[in-house]
Every structure is written in C-alpha cells, then in structure tokens.
Amino acid sequence: MALNVYLSGEIHTDWRDQIIAGADGLDVAFTAPVTDHDASDDCGVAILGAEPDKFWHDRKGASMNAIRTRKAIADADVVVVRFGEKYRQWNAAFDAGYAAALGKSLIVLHGPDHAHALKEVDAAALAVAQEPRQVVEILRYVLTGALPG
Amino acid sequence: MALNVYLSGEIHTDWRDQIIAGADGLDVAFTAPVTDHDASDDCGVAILGAEPDKFWHDRKGASMNAIRTRKAIADADVVVVRFGEKYRQWNAAFDAGYAAALGKSLIVLHGPDHAHALKEVDAAALAVAQEPRQVVEILRYVLTGALPG
Amino acid sequence: MALNVYLSGEIHTDWRDQIIAGADGLDVAFTAPVTDHDASDDCGVAILGAEPDKFWHDRKGASMNAIRTRKAIADADVVVVRFGEKYRQWNAAFDAGYAAALGKSLIVLHGPDHAHALKEVDAAALAVAQEPRQVVEILRYVLTGALPG
Amino acid sequence: MALNVYLSGEIHTDWRDQIIAGADGLDVAFTAPVTDHDASDDCGVAILGAEPDKFWHDRKGASMNAIRTRKAIADADVVVVRFGEKYRQWNAAFDAGYAAALGKSLIVLHGPDHAHALKEVDAAALAVAQEPRQVVEILRYVLTGALPG
Amino acid sequence: MALNVYLSGEIHTDWRDQIIAGADGLDVAFTAPVTDHDASDDCGVAILGAEPDKFWHDRKGASMNAIRTRKAIADADVVVVRFGEKYRQWNAAFDAGYAAALGKSLIVLHGPDHAHALKEVDAAALAVAQEPRQVVEILRYVLTGALPG
Amino acid sequence: MALNVYLSGEIHTDWRDQIIAGADGLDVAFTAPVTDHDASDDCGVAILGAEPDKFWHDRKGASMNAIRTRKAIADADVVVVRFGEKYRQWNAAFDAGYAAALGKSLIVLHGPDHAHALKEVDAAALAVAQEPRQVVEILRYVLTGALPG
Amino acid sequence: MALNVYLSGEIHTDWRDQIIAGADGLDVAFTAPVTDHDASDDCGVAILGAEPDKFWHDRKGASMNAIRTRKAIADADVVVVRFGEKYRQWNAAFDAGYAAALGKSLIVLHGPDHAHALKEVDAAALAVAQEPRQVVEILRYVLTGALPG
Amino acid sequence: MALNVYLSGEIHTDWRDQIIAGADGLDVAFTAPVTDHDASDDCGVAILGAEPDKFWHDRKGASMNAIRTRKAIADADVVVVRFGEKYRQWNAAFDAGYAAALGKSLIVLHGPDHAHALKEVDAAALAVAQEPRQVVEILRYVLTGALPG
Secondary structure, eight states, X not given: OOEEEEEEEOOSSSHHHHHHHHTTTSSEEEEOOOOOHHHHHHHHHHHHXXXXXXXXXXXXXXXXXXXXXXXXXXXXXXXXXXXXXXXOOHHHHHHHHHHHHTTOXXXXXXXXXXXXXXXXXXXXXXXXXXXXXXXXXXXXXXXXOOOOO | XXXXXXXXXXXXXXXXXXXXXXXXXXXXXXXXXXXXXXXHHHHHXXXXXXXXXXXXXXXXXXXXHHHHHHHHXXXXXXXXXXXXXXXXXXXXXXXXXXXXXXXXXXXXEOOGGGTTTTHHHHHTOSEEESSHHHHHHHHHHHHHXXXXX | XXXXXEEEEOOSSSHHHHHHHHTTTSSEEEEOOOOOHHHHHHHHHHHHOOOSSHHXXXXXXXXHHHHHHHHHHHHOSEEEEEOOXXXXXXXXXXXXXXXXXXXXXXXXXXXXXXXXXXHHHHHTOSEEESXXXXXXXXXXXXXXXXXXX | OOEEEEEEEOOSSSHHHHHHHHTTTSSEEEEOOOOOHHHHHHHHHHHHOOOSSHHHHHHHHHHHHHHHXXXXXXXXXXXXXXXXXXXXXXXXXXXXXXXXXXXXXXXXXXXXXXXXTTHHHHHTOSEEESSHHHHHHHHHXXXXXXXXX | OOXXXXXXXOOSSSHHHHHHHHTTTSSEEEEOOOOOHHHHHHHHHHHHOOOSSHHHHHHHHHHHHHHXXXXXXXXXXXXXXXXOSSSOOHHHHHHHHHHHHTTOEEEEEOOGGXXXXXXXXXXXXXXXXXXXXXXXXXXXXXXXXXXXX | OOEEEEEEEXXXXXXXXXXXXXXXXXXXEEEOOOOOHHHHHHHHHHHHOOOSSHHHHXXXXXXXXXXXXXXXXXXXXXXXXXXXXXXXXXXXXXXXXXXXXXXXXXXXXXXGGGXXXXXXXXXXXXXXXXXXXXXXXXXXXXXXXXXXX | OOEEEEEEEOOSSSHHHHHHHHTTTSSEEEEOOOOOHHHHHHHHHHHHXXXXXXXXXXXXXXXXXXXXXXXXHXXXXXXXXXXXXXXXXXXXXXXXXXXXXXXXXXEEEOOGGGTTTTHHHHHTOSEEESSHHHHHHHHHHHHHOOOOO | OOEEEEEEEOXXXXXXXXXXXXXXXSSEEEEOOOOXXXXXXXXXXXXXXXXXXXXXXXXXXXXXXXXXXXXXXXXXXEEEEEOOSSSOOHHHHHHHHHHHHTTOEEEEEOOGGGTTTTXXXXXXXXXEESSHHHHHHHHHHHHHOOOOO
C-alpha cells in the first residue's frame, strides 16, 4: 500500500517539513498548496493581468490556486489539515469540508485550545492530532502496522 | 422551479429570519442547523449520556448535529453561508467546502472586511453578498427573473 | 411517466412558447433560463453592486444565472437546445455539453444549414429536430406512444 | 504532482504547439483532438463506409472522434478550451460544458472581443487567458509555485 | 414503501397486463417501453423525416425510444426483463445489463429452456421467475411481507 | 425537514415498535426488513420453487429480501442498526457497512457489553445508543432541535 | 494516449486474434472474457464443488466469470462487442448494456443482417463495424489520427 | 489483467498466508488490515494519547484502522472476507457490506455451519468458498482462465 497525502492549512510554521522528514522511508507521496504567501496571493494578477479592485485580484488568485488544490485533494487518500495559532484559516476549514464530502480520510492537527471551535471538523476526521510527529506515526502505522516506541 | 436552501453559519444575529421573511411568497423551502447554541453544544450528552472529557462531550454533539446538517446540505439546491463578525466560524467554512464538493450552488454572505480571508470560499461561490436582502433578491431573480427596483 | 424538460438556447424567437403550447395536456414540466436579455445580462450588478469593468459585470451576471441553469439541468430528464440564426450561442453549446456529461437525454433543434457546424453536438443527442412542432411530437410519443397523424 | 491537460478547440493556429513547447520540462501530459481537419471530418466514412447523406457522414465522424475526446477529457485534470477568431466553434463550447459538468479545472483562452459572448463559459472556468503563454505560466505555477519574471 | 417497476423485454404476449392486473392494490408504479411494434420501429422517421437507408431509419427510432427507456430505468427500483420464445431480444438483454450496471434490482422472467443461454443475465438478478404470477408475488412480498397461499 | 429512517437488525424484540410509537408526531417515515422470521427465510422457495439444497434455499430467500433492503437503505437518510443479545447478526453488520459506504447517517443501538466487538461499526456511526428511547430523542432533536426533559 | 479495450461477445471465431494482431504497435491493452467455452461453463463447479441442478451449476460459473468481466469493463475505455452468426448471445448484449450505462465508448461489430435486431445496441454505440479490420482502423485513428490507405 | 485483492476478516489463523503463498506467480497485489490484534486495538491511544474510557479507547483505534481499511477496499477489485469459528466478527460483515455497496467483487470464505447465518452476505458475493485453496484457484482462473487439475 502507498498513500497520497495532502497537507492543507497553516503555512507559517514548518509542520509540513517535519511530517515529510519524519515520513522518510515510508511509501507516501505528499502534496501541498503553494506555501509562498505572496505568490499565492498574487499569482492571478501576475499571470492574467492586474485588477484595480482587491476583490477581483483575490478572485483571480484563489481560482488559480484551486487548480492545484482540487487536483491534490482529488488524488489524495489522506488529507491532513493543520490549524495554527493565528489568522482565520477559513480556507483550511473549507478544504476539510471539501475533503470530507469526497470521502477522504481526514486527519486534523491543532492545539487543544482550538478543540471546541473545531468540534465539527474534528467529528468528520478519523484522527485528531496535536503534533506533526503524531501524523507521521499514524502514517507509519497505517502503512506498516508498526507503533511508536 | 422550487428551491431548497440551506442557511449555514453564524447563529447570533437574525439574518436567517430576515431572509425567510423576505422570501415570503417565493417557492423556497429553507433549512438550517439547530441555532440554539446550548442545545447544539449539549445535545450529544443530553441524549446519550455525560462525558467527563470535554473533547468527547463535543464529539457526541457535533456528530449528532451532523445528522441534520448532512441531510440538509444533501437536499439543498443552494447553500448560503454567513460569516459574522465574531468567533472562528470554522464550521461555516467547513459547510461551504462540503457543499462545494457536492456541486451545490454556493452563496457567501459577509462584510467587506472579511473578503481577503474568505477569498478561497468566495471563489467557490456563485454569488458573494453583503446583506441578507441581497440573498432574497438573488432567490427571487433565480425563481422569477424579476430584478429589484 | 412525467418529464422535466429544460429549454436551453436561443432567446429571440417564440420557440419555447410554441413547444409549451403544443405540449398542453402532456405530463411535462418545463424550465428555461431567464429569457429577458437585459435582466440576464445585468442581474449580477443590479443585485450585488456595479462593476466598472465589463468582464466582472458579466461574471457576476453569468454566475448568478448559473444558479438557475444548474438546478434546471440537474432536475431535467430531457434537455432541448435550440440554435438560432444569429449570434455565437456558445452558452447553448455549453449547456449541451454540460447536459451530455450528466447523461441527460438531449434533443437539438436547429436549421439544416447549421448541421455541419453542430455535428459534435448532434452526435451527443438522441434526436435532432428542425421545428418546435417536432419536439412536441417527440415528447408526446415518449410519454404516450402516440405518433402524429 | 503531474497534470493531464486536454487542449480543446480551435485548430487553425499553432496555439497547441506554443503551449506544448512552452511547457517543456514541466510534468504535463498533453492530449488533443485530431487536428487534421479533413481526417476529423471524414474518419467515419473512411473507415466504416460512405454515406450519401452529409448528415450521417458527419454523424459517423463525430461519433468516432468522440471516442478520443471522451477519453481525453475523462483523464484530464485541466481542460484548456481555445476560441479563435473564425467559425462557430460550437464543439469547443460543448467540450467546455462537458468538462465543467465533470468537475474538471477549466482554462478558457480567447481574445477580449469574445468576452461577452463567452461569459457563461468564462464563469465556469478557473482562469481566463488571452495568450498561450499565459496558459504555460499557469501550468508552471500550479506545478511548481513559480511565477513569471 | 412504494416501488417503481420497469417492465422490459418481450412485447408479443400479455405478460405486462398480467403483472399489472395482479399487482392491483399494491403501491407499485409500472413503466414500460412503447409496446406497439410498428410505432416503436417507425417513430424516428415519422417525426423527424424519412430515411432511405434502413440503418438510419432504425437509428432514429432506437434513439427516440431511448429517451423513454433511459428515463424509465433511471427511475426504477426494480427492472423486470422478460425473454420470450421468439426473436433475438437483444434489447432485453441490453436493458438488463444497463439496469445491472446502475445497481437496479433485477428480476428476470423466462422459461426453463432459456436458462443456460441466460445464465449471465440470471446471475446478475435477485430473482429468476418463470411466470408473471411469480413476479406479482415477489412484488407483494417485498412490499407487504405476505407470501402466497 | 422530513426523515426516512431504516430500522435494520435484530427482529426478536419490539424495539422497532418502541421507536415508531415514540416518534409519533414527528415527520419520519420508517422502513424495515420483513420481520417475520419464517417468511424471511422461506420467501424465495415459497414463490420461486423448492430447493433440495439448503444453501440455495437460503440464497433464493436472501436475494429476494435484498430487493426490499436495498430499496429501503437507498431511500434512507438515517439507518438505525440494532444488535441484540443473541445470534450472530451478521446481516445487521452487513447493512451497517452497506449504509456507511453509501454515506448514510448511521445510528447503532446495542448494549454496553457489545461495545468492543462493535467498535468498527460504532466508529462509522454518528450516534451510538443503548435504548430505543434514545433513538427517538435523537430523531426529535434532529428534526425539531428539542432536547429531552 | 493509451487505450484499454475489452473484447466482448462471440467466442467461436478468431476475431479477437485479428484485432490484437492488427493493433500491433498501437498503445492498446486488450482484455477479454475466458474464451474456452468448457472452462467458462464449468469453472464454478470445478473450483467450488459440483451441483446436481444445472441452474446452480450455471450460476456458480456465471458469477465467477463476472469477477473477470466486471473488472475488465470497469477498466476499459472502449468496449467492443461482437455478435456472430450463431447462438442467442444474450451475454454480449448484456455486456453492451452494462458498458453503456457506465459511459464506456462502445463499438459494435456484426454483419448487416443483424442490424435491425441490434438497433438499440447500435444506437448506444459510437461506431458500428462489420469487420475486425475496421475496429483496428478505428483504434489506430483514435490513437494516432491516421486513416487507412 | 492484474488484481488488487483485499483480505478482510478473521485474524487468528494463517489463511492469508495460504492465499498469498498459493497465488505466487499470479499478478495479484494483496492488502489486509493490521493483523496484530494488540496493535490494532491500541493504535489510537498509543499514538494520540490514553483514554480512561474503553469506549473512546476503542473509538480512537477503530477510526485509525479505518484509514487503512477504507483505502484498501477502495483500491480493491476483489474483497475476500473470511469468517472463522470464533468471535462475533462483526467488522468482517461490516467490510463485506461496505465492499458490496461500492460494487466490489466479493468472495466469502467460511465453513458450512455458518452458511445459514451468512446467507445475506453470501447472496451479495460472486463466490462462496470453504478453503483458502479455492480462493487461490478462483484468482488463477479469473486471471489466466486455467482451472485446477
């Protein structure tokens, strides 16, 4: 068995790198959104032309990013969604809902103080983790049956 | 043509009542989540037994609410998702993603200061409104072809 | 058996009225796009606010009209697509492709001089008619087994 | 991530070659319809026997081409539809509708003077480009996160 | 519980009438193809114009009948396919395969001497009956739990 | 909102009657398998003819019952599966898996001593109840928002 | 582009060999049912034990063959169904219906004297050929755009 | 043709090893649940933290195992479900129902004394075997057409 895993959500810490490094040697192919914040915000106008109105500036970028996101979620067996300490992160919750409706196995990753606010997202998940290390351990267990320690 | 419309999201203002009242006379059937905050939080333990751990208290409730939410979204032609001024509202974004993945027509309702943070959600929508009145006007136009004024 | 029939395409002649009148007494429910050209073009900005750029003016309107169109096609058993003498009518061909991909029974209605240009659309159809009267006769036959004359 | 990209529409200019050449080095597999106009028109009768009636001559050919087109669209992650300056190009709009109904990421490529006539098609797309170069830039960004310049 | 039942296949005996009469009082809605052999053969050309080539004469008719057949099978909970003593009846077997692929509950009705030739069709069925009376008894049991006698 | 609820599983106690009586006044339509044990076992041979081999006797009956079961599950919004004290009840677990794969909201009903053996089934459910009364309370809450007491 | 092609139907002539040989060099992977008539008839009882009743003997075999057939059709891009001169060949028509319902591209191969009896099957096909050579030419054209001669 | 085969059910005998060894040389990729009973029971708490309540201890584990199970069943062409002599094995029946609803080819493996209790599961299967050796023979026949002996 091999797994395609999409790493959605928070882009300001190195949690993706931790998971990818930790999963070294496992048969996992990772995908992720573009995590360069400026590129992600400006891709639409950079390629298709400037927009004076910020709303349409954002629309062009968000739609272009959706080409990547939809492909990645559609191909994923597992979608990991990370909620960090800052910002609204509505796109992370949107991805979680999108993945859930497609029947993807969902792993949610967040600190305990967000538990109540994320209870609907957590309830759609097959695992709720607090640390990137735990996501690696889940992937290892799912693929090999081996438990940590 | 008749429409089933699910009204998702913020539960602390009367936006649902405004839309339902405004749509009086149109062939629309509205559904909504349970909007009694306490009942929504505690339904799981009230019916299935107390949980000492808040995480599972929340899980029982969120899962029970999902019976209603999934049915309502599955039956909906249009899903309206309202983002208010307060709280994280991740369940609203989750519903938006869930509805988008099912191919539902999505209308997002929020103030202009949330536009950037909601750009991915807005990009999945067929209309982005700021006022409940506009949602009523959309429903009227879709059903009858009549424009306001 | 009852049929839901969506009447897509050309909006400058009375072909829809002819079909609806001809089908009087048959168990058919007809739907159609908004056929008021100005309302259809301007609905988005009329409800959601003006756009200085015609491209986004059109986008707002086309997206709003899609709420109606998608619902109507999704509910339809039969999609009739009429190509007239004038204009590009790309939205008619788009609807035909959309309906074909969903497995809807497609009836195409056009004059003989468009036959070559519409050969891919016709090849996806279960009937190619030249006159609205023929569409009525098809619906009568499908529902009752009765042939004209 | 790798992408399957179907290049639909206009067959009289070298836009496909430009995109394929520009995407050299990217992990993209391109497909396209048969772009030899005569072969595309006559394939049906050339293989399955002549038809005295042009309508059935066209039907045989269009159906045979559909074997290729349906396979290509079904396998595609991204469908690019090019509208040129000449002809009705209803099959391009049909492909766009077909792809949209299947949930494919749609990129539309056309000059600004077609914008109003294509507003429904554009509204179903995740990007509207004017130049083949922009399509290449979108594909590069989607796959690598790199922006032009 | 109510059932939609499509009665496919042989059109030269009164087996449909026997089933419909026998099911009187049960909550069943029956559909069937057009069983007037001449109308079924000639509907296409009668409505859409004569064809000198019998192959296209047949194509026009078969395609038009498919509007009815597809709708009826799509709406059916149960598809009954009757194979009689005469003719090839390939359209009956085609309907059976079509229904099986859609996950419809299939009941096959034929005499014992066809059992070996129909073994693949029978293997896809939930019941294989020899008499119309048995089909009625199945429908009564499924709806009410009552067995004959 | 109205709910279709399928009551699967154990047929030797009156739990279905308790739920149906308790839900009096709620907008719920209940379905159930044939609960007459003998009729359920013998329906196949009673209608389609005796089988000397018990294996095929059972096959004929189980297939005939599947006509009812599949229809009921396909139409259900909620599937309640009851596991009692006796017998293997593999068909109950089969129904639960079948319903889960179709994305139905699953409520499992069993005593605490079966919890470990049913952990995979419970994990696919949105609620795990011990008493029929709790199922009624869930349905009332889902439909009306009202909690017990 | 590569094609998976399932060769269904008549097993008494070498038409499959002709197509496979003719397609040498094309990027096509062919599948077919087990074409050893005796093995196909007896596989069920040979592996799972004898049945005194020919009906169940056939059932065991047909069900076992369905494991192969369903896999092959599910994986196929193109399903070629050959109707020969002899026997009822209901399983060929069943496969054609099954493939059509799944949206597979269907090519039907038969002599002209079967055209009327196969009109419903032909109407669901994208090509109707009379000779295996024509099927090869279709596959070559679909994959390479090259026409014969 | 190659097959993905998921081996579900009983984990206390070496039936999986027998099948895998017997299928040596065939183009089959096997998957299975984690068959280390303790790891399977405790994976959730071992990775995500202890739970004082056995119910949630089990829930965490069962959900984590579902990541593997769902992936394996989704990818499978054939699902073999083994029922042994001991325990309730409701998860095996659940997997069988889940696989059946997804249209997977189901092979059930059990001794004759379980036949009556498993009649609904058997009726959804394409083969009912008693020995692992028979499963190997089925796979060999399906892939190569060769019968034993």
